[in-house]
Amino acid sequence: MGRRTGWWRSRTVLTGVAALLTVVAPAGRATAADPPPPYRFAADAERIEGAARSTDAVRLTPGSAYRSTIRDDGKLYYELRLDETSSAYVSVTAVPEPGTKVVYSDGIKVSLQDPDGHKCFSGDAGAARFGATESPRPLTAWASRRAGPGTYTCKGAGTYSVLVERTSGSGSSAGDWQLELQYVSEPALRQAAPTAAPQVWDSASPQAPEGSARTRAGGTxxxxxxxxxxxxxxxxxxxxxxxxxxxxxxxxxxxxxxxELGPASGDGFLGNALVVSLHNPVRALVDDADTGYGGTRQRAALKPLPPVAYENRYAVDDQVGGMRFAGWYYLAVHLGAGMADRFGDGPFELTLRVGVRGAAGKAPAYGGATAPREVFEVTAGDRDAAASGNAATGGDGGASNENLAMKAVAVGGIGAGCVLVLGLAMWTVIARRRAAAAVAQGTGPGADGTAARTYGRPRGR
Structure with a gap:
């Protein structure tokens, strides 16, 4: 009975170890991280359908995010309800599926129309194209209704329409693109402000930051x-x-x-490899730069930009006009899919040099609340997030889910190892107890003072 009890205990221990290992590494789950998606949409984004006619459009709420879908050469309408004094900004990010074939002219256009169907002027910023990289990536275009002095159209209150158009060239894929829409509302100022953009500012190319590079993984x-x-x-x-x-x-x-893109082994030259784009707090494109790549270190730098000022909105130049708000400015860095054919999939070394010059100035006196709140402010919490590396969603954001998954695999591996060691230790203890019990009963190895050649084999068999 003692031998059966020891065997039963051993089997129980192994069963427990197997169960624990199953918890640590569930069956069917990959031990390596899955590739991250091309774009992670806002967790609270509401899923809506764009309308084929403006009269059927879904109304957007300021400060909110939405998800939608647009087909090949599609046109979709969404609705805004605007007063006479607030400025409105609508950004649309289009996300093709990985592996989608795109050509130079493929992209999206966004425009606003007043209640009479007239387009609100927003310069050339209403269009975004893939351009010479011809590489599928998230594309963001925007449109605005700017209230206040100096505007000649779209000044009244009423129901406005957002028109999103997808342009497709011959030879490109016809699959659907996912959309993320964001609507930001800016109240009027309490007091009149200058209506001309500053004419004098330091436009010299700044000295790029130097020093040891710190590691921070970008988001998707x-x-x-x-x-x-x-x-x-x-x-x-x-x-x-x-x-x-x-x-x-x-x-x-x-x-x-x-x-900067670091050196890599490979063959050939890619004319448009690295693209860096700057977007302001309403996700409007401010400027972009690109560079080719032939295996040696290459750099793409933004043009000198003016200090952030409310009156920059009156500038003719889009780069100056984009610097009209304080808040979070976004860098989107894309590496062309064509790199894989010449230099492999990577990862490739990426270095960012970021500079912010000058002391913080006085904010304009808004006559109401922005939506979302604090979108045009830099708070103490924002500075803390920049210092600690928190992502827009909070937490360490550190890294992408790919890195987080690798951490989980590492933790799981450590946990599995600990469980396995514990199980083996318990097995050893039980085995020793079985041997001791057998000796005491005169049936185990060593009971006659000699060692058995086969462990656990009773004498006389």
Whole structure:
């Protein structure tokens, strides 16, 4: 009976170990991280359908995010209800599926129309195209209704329409694109402000930050952009991937940034490999830069930009006009999918040099609340996030889910190892007790003072 009891205990221990190992590494779950999605949409984004006619459009709420879908060469309408004094900004990020075939002219256009169907002027910022990289990635276009002095159209209150159009060239894929829409409302000022953009500002190319690079992994979208403070940062980027970062820039401060792609072995030259884009707090494109790549270190740097000022909105130049708010500024860095054919999938060494110059100035006196709140402010919490590296969604954001998954695998491996060691230790204790019990009963090895050649084999058999 004693031998059976020892065997039963041993089997019980092994069963427990197997169960624990199953908890640590469930069957069917990959031990390596799955590739991250091309874009992580806002967790609270409401799923809506765009309408084929403006009269059937769903109304958007200021401060909210939405998800939708647009087909090949599609046109979709959404609705806004605007007063006479608030400015409205609508951004649309289009996300093709990985592996989608896109050509130079493929992209999206966004425009606003007043109750009479007239388009509100928003310069050339209403269109975004894939351009020479011809590499699928998240594309963001925007449109606005600017209230206040100096505007000649779209000044009245009423029901406005947001029109989103997808443009497709011959040879591109016809699959659906996912959309993320964001609507930001800006109240009027309490007092009149200058209505002309500053004519004089320091437009000299800044000295790029130097020093040791610190590691921070970028996010996959505006919603999970990794927070940065001024300095030198390093990351890894794969062919076809887009990484997002964000930097707080206050009123009166100047922002500058560059992205460098490190050396790699391979063959050939890719004319448009690395693209870096800067978006302001309403996700409107401010500026972008790109560079080719032939295996040696290459750099793409943004043009010198003016200090953040409310009156920049009156500038003719889109780069100046984009620097009209304080708040989080976003860097989107894309590595062309064509890199894989010449230099492999990566990851490739990515270095960001980020500068914010000047002291924070006085904020304009808004006559009401923005939606979302504090979108045009730099708070103490924002500065803390930039210093610690928190992502837009909070937490360590550190990294992308790919890195988090690797951490989980590591933790799981440590846990599994501990469980296995514990199980083996228990097995050894039980085995020793079985041997001792057998000797005491005169049936085990060593009971006659000699050692048995086969462990656990009773004498006389």
């Amino acid at each position: 979208s505006f919603n999970e952009a990794r927070s940065l403070e001024p300095g030198v940062w390093k990351d890894g980027i794969r062919a076809g991937q887009t990484l997002f970062y964000r930097v707080p820039v206050d009123w009166g401060q100047q922002f500058d940034a560059s992205a």
